[in-house]
Amino acid sequence: MAPCSDSAAVRGSSMLKDAYAASEQAMEQPRSQSGQLTILTGSKPVDATYRYMSTGSIWREEIIFPGFREIRVRGGSAEKIQRPFDSEPLAIYAAFEAIRGTKWLQLLSDEHVAKVKNQEISKLPARCVEIESKKSKRTVCLHDDNTLAELRSGTGWIYEYSVYSSFENLRLPMRIRGSENGSPVFELNLTSAQGLTTGVNGDDLSNTSLVLGWCEGLTRPISDKKIPPHYPEAARQSHQQGTVDLYGVVATDGHLRDLTVVRSAGPEFDRASLDAVSQWTYTPAMCGGSPVTSETVITVHYTLSP
Numbered sequence: 001m002a003p004c005s006d007s008a009a010v011r012g013s014s015m016l017k018d019a020y021a022a023s024e025q026a027m028e029q030p031r032s033q034s035g036q037l038t039i040l041t042g043s044k045p046v047d048a049t050y051r052y053m054s055t056g057s058i059w060r061e062e063i064i065f066p067g068f069r070e071i072r073v074r075g076g077s078a079e080k081i082q083r084p085f086d087s088e089p090l091a092i093y094a095a096f097e098a099i100r101g102t103k104w105l106q107l108l109s110d111e112h113v114a115k116v117k118n119q120e121i122s123k124l125p126a127r128c129v130e131i132e133s134k135k136s137k138r139t140v141c142l143h144d145d146n147t148l149a150e151l152r153s154g155t156g157w158i159y160e161y162s163v164y165s166s167f168e169n170l171r172l173p174m175r176i177r178g179s180e181n182g183s184p185v186f187e188l189n190l191t192s193a194q195g196l197t198t199g200v201n202g203d204d205l206s207n208t209s210l211v212l213g214w215c216e217g218l219t220r221p222i223s224d225k226k227i228p229p230h231y232p233e234a235a236r237q238s239h240q241q242g243t244v245d246l247y248g249v250v251a252t253d254g255h256l257r258d259l260t261v262v263r264s265a266g267p268e269f270d271r272a273s274l275d276a277v278s279q280w281t282y283t284p285a286m287c288g289g290s291p292v293t294s295e296t297v298i299t300v301h302y303t304l305s306p
Contacts, residue, residue, distance in 0.1 A: 012113035012129040015142060020105040022146040024216065026170050027102070028056045032197075033172075035190035037063060039091040041183075041263070050095075050188060058200045061099075063092055072096070073202040077287065079214040082205045087247045087260035091186045093297050094178045098159035099188070103220050104140055104151050107131065110222055121149040122162045135223060147171045155299035156181040156243070167193035180263075180299070181243060210249065213285060213292020221250040221282040221294050229276035229300055232268035239304060242266060244273040246298045252291040254282040265302065273300045 037048040048065035058075040070083040070092060107113070114137070115130040121141055126149040128141040141150040151159040157180050161173040176188045235242075242265025248256040259278055261270045277298055285294035 008116045009113045012116040012131075013107060015116070015127060015129055015146075016105050016107060016113075016140060019140070019142050019146040019148070020102065023102040023105060023148075026172065027054070027059070029168055029170055030054055030056045030196040031167060031193045032195075033190055033193045035174075035188055037065075037095055038187045038189075039065070039089075039185075040187065041091050041185055050190070052099075053196060053200045055196060055200050058202050060200045060202060061096070063095070071205060073200075073205060074214045075202055077214060077292075079212040080202070080205050080208045081210040081212065082207060083209050086209070086258055087262060088295065088297075090245055090247070090262040090297065091178075093247060093262070093295070094157070094159075094180075095176075095186045095188055097297075098151070098176050098178050098186075101148050101151055101159070101161075103218065104138070106217075106219060108133070108219060108222055110134065122160065124149070126150070133222075135226065145171055148173065153299075155301070157299070165192050180245075210295070212294055213287050215287035215292075217288070218292070218294075219286045221254075221285045221296060223280055223282050224254070225279070225281040227276045227279040229272045229302075231302060232272055235266070235268050235302070236304065240266070240269075240302075241304055242269045242302050244269050244300045244302075246273055246277055246300070248277070248296055248298065250282050250284055250294045250296055252284050252293055254284050254291075256280060256282070262297065269300075269302055272302075276300075 033052045035050045037050045039046040046065055048063050051062040053060045061072045063070045073080045110133040111131050114132040117128050119126050119128045126141045126143055128139050130139050137154040139152040143149050148161045160177045163174040164171045165174050172193055174190045178185045244265045245263035246259055247262045248259040251257055264270050284291040
């Protein structure tokens with residue numbers, strides 16, 4: 001799709017800028033909040049506890065369910081992560097990605113606003129900004145008060161926001177749902193936010209699993225070299241299709257490390273995905289013009305032409 005008219009592009013860019021400012025304001029507001037995260041990717045739902053605390057300069061989040069506890073502490077120039085696995089379970093990564101929607105509100109250097117349109121989401125009016133680059137597309141939908149309504153990636157991910165409540169001068173979503181290609185991945189139901197009455201402990205991560213870069217205005221990594229995966233011949237002949245999700249860490253030099261399958265489509269598809277994606281390179285995430293380590297999930301679709 002070609003870039004939209006100058007007026008629509010300016011309007012879409014302005015909408016994203018205003019929503020980003022509102023999101024940053026929400027981050028700076030000290031508060032605590034908790035809720036139930038239901039993971040929907042297994043044979044039966046798994047309930048987890050989500051906790052959030054922020055002083056406005058230090059943020060702490062936890063997700064806990066039987067056999068798993070992840071703690072993330074952000075402050076200064078780093079985000080420290082403690083979890084029992086080297087890789088991030090898909091539903092947990094998706095939940096954090098949705099909760100931290102601020103990065104989606106940035107127009108990156110290779111992107112442009114392709115279209116702005118009105119749409120109804122969860123029975124409420126919204127304005128949707130369609131964003132494209134040469135290699136990807138995504139959509140950000142906002143309510144009139146600049147709160148998030150929906151985020152859509154070009155690879156099948158959708159994050160939906162609803163049931164808003166007020167805290168101080170903020171409007172915060174109480175329900176966030178995530179799905180991939182129409183299949184539910186998680187649902188997070190939050191309690192009302194409360195004022196913070198204690199400090200935030202950021203010193204109890206004795207066994208930090210991963211340290212990422214962190215700053216206000218942190219940008220997402222941009223893929224600049226993609227090797228298309230080879231469609232396994234046996235799968236092609238038997239008309240098999242599938243989707244593979246890979247978790248990886250984007251290093252400051254733009255290369256991927258710790259690449260792991262977090263949703264499988266079968267051994268042949270998984271192997272083909274790992275072989276190809278391990279060769280991808282990125283413009284890394286940036287903090288104030290300096291490259292920093294970040295994490296990502298890469299979705300690879302295997303679809304036969306009709």
